Amino acid sequence: EAQVTQNPRYLITVTGKKLTVTCSQNMNHEYMSWYRQDPGLGLRQIYYSMNVEVTDKGDVPEGYKVSRKEKRNFPLILESPSPNQTSLYFCASSFFAGDRDEQFFGPGTRLTVL
Amino acid sequence: AQRVTQPEKLLSVFKGAPVELKCNYSYSGSPELFWYVQYSRQRLQLLLRHISRESIKGFTADLNKGETSFHLKKPFAQEEDSAMYYCALRAGGTSYGKLTFGQGTILTVHP
Numbered sequence: 001e002a003q004v005t006q007n008p009r010y011l012i013t014v015t016g017k018k019l020t021v022t023c024s025q026n027m028n029h030e031y032m033s034w035y036r037q038d039p040g041l042g043l044r045q046i047y048y049s050m051n052v053e054v055t056d057k058g059d060v061p062e063g064y065k066v067s068r069k070e071k072r073n074f075p076l077i078l079e080s081p082s083p084n085q086t087s088l089y090f091c092a093s094s095f096f097a098g099d100r101d102e103q104f105f106g107p108g109t110r111l112t113v114l
Numbered sequence: 115a116q117r118v119t120q121p122e123k124l125l126s127v128f129k130g131a132p133v134e135l136k137c138n139y140s141y142s143g144s145p146e147l148f149w150y151v152q153y154s155r156q157r158l159q160l161l162l163r164h165i166s167r168e169s170i171k172g173f174t175a176d177l178n179k180g181e182t183s184f185h186l187k188k189p190f191a192q193e194e195d196s197a198m199y200y201c202a203l204r205a206g207g208t209s210y211g212k213l214t215f216g217q218g219t220i221l222t223v224h225p
Contacts, residue, residue, distance in 0.1 A: 033211070033213065041217060042120070045214065090158065105158040
């Protein structure tokens with residue numbers, strides 16, 4: 001089944017404790033992206049990747065890191081999480097362009113930083 | 115900088131009534147615009163894109179460059195249309211991968 005998976009789905013952590021949220025897709029998509037969803041602010045893009053080893057900042061990259069060493073995986077790293085990073089995080093992937101550029105979203109990861 | 119504004123957080127209509135979800139954008143180049151929808155307990159999914167000029171589930175959206183708008187319309191709302199709707203803009207040029215979403219509008223269609 002074609003899908004985007006994220007792990008963990010729920011995470012409660014404490015300020016400063018490094019964490020990684022994994023994202024994996026099995027559709028051979030070139031493009032992958034991370035978003036956070038907050039009430040009243042909608043979805044905001046954190047980072048995106050056009051292909052392996054190619055990443056770029058979205059609108060809210062501060063406090064986050066990403067890497068794209070393989071086409072299928074795009075982990076989101078919080079080196080020193082803070083309470084303002086408490087949010088619902090979505091990963092998405094798509095083909096690069098044209099009429100196949102529909103983004104497929106993961107189920108979301110709910111992160112709480114205490 | 116690109117920006118997407120959805121002025122209505124909440125929108126309520128009755129079944130069979132017309133519905134319009136507003137989306138305004140700010141972008142200096144030639145935008146690509148999308149509507150995404152999230153039904154209850156489902157993942158966010160693409161509803162339609164302006165390039166395709168298609169009608170999905172009875173919804174249409176026309177890009178109005180003069181008014182910088184991309185409003186989503188449906189002539190007769192159904193209860194199953196109740197969902198969160200996001201308007202999104204994709205940049206061009208060297209920032210092609212950058213996607214900006216609006217704040218979202220929760221549509222409720224009453225029986």
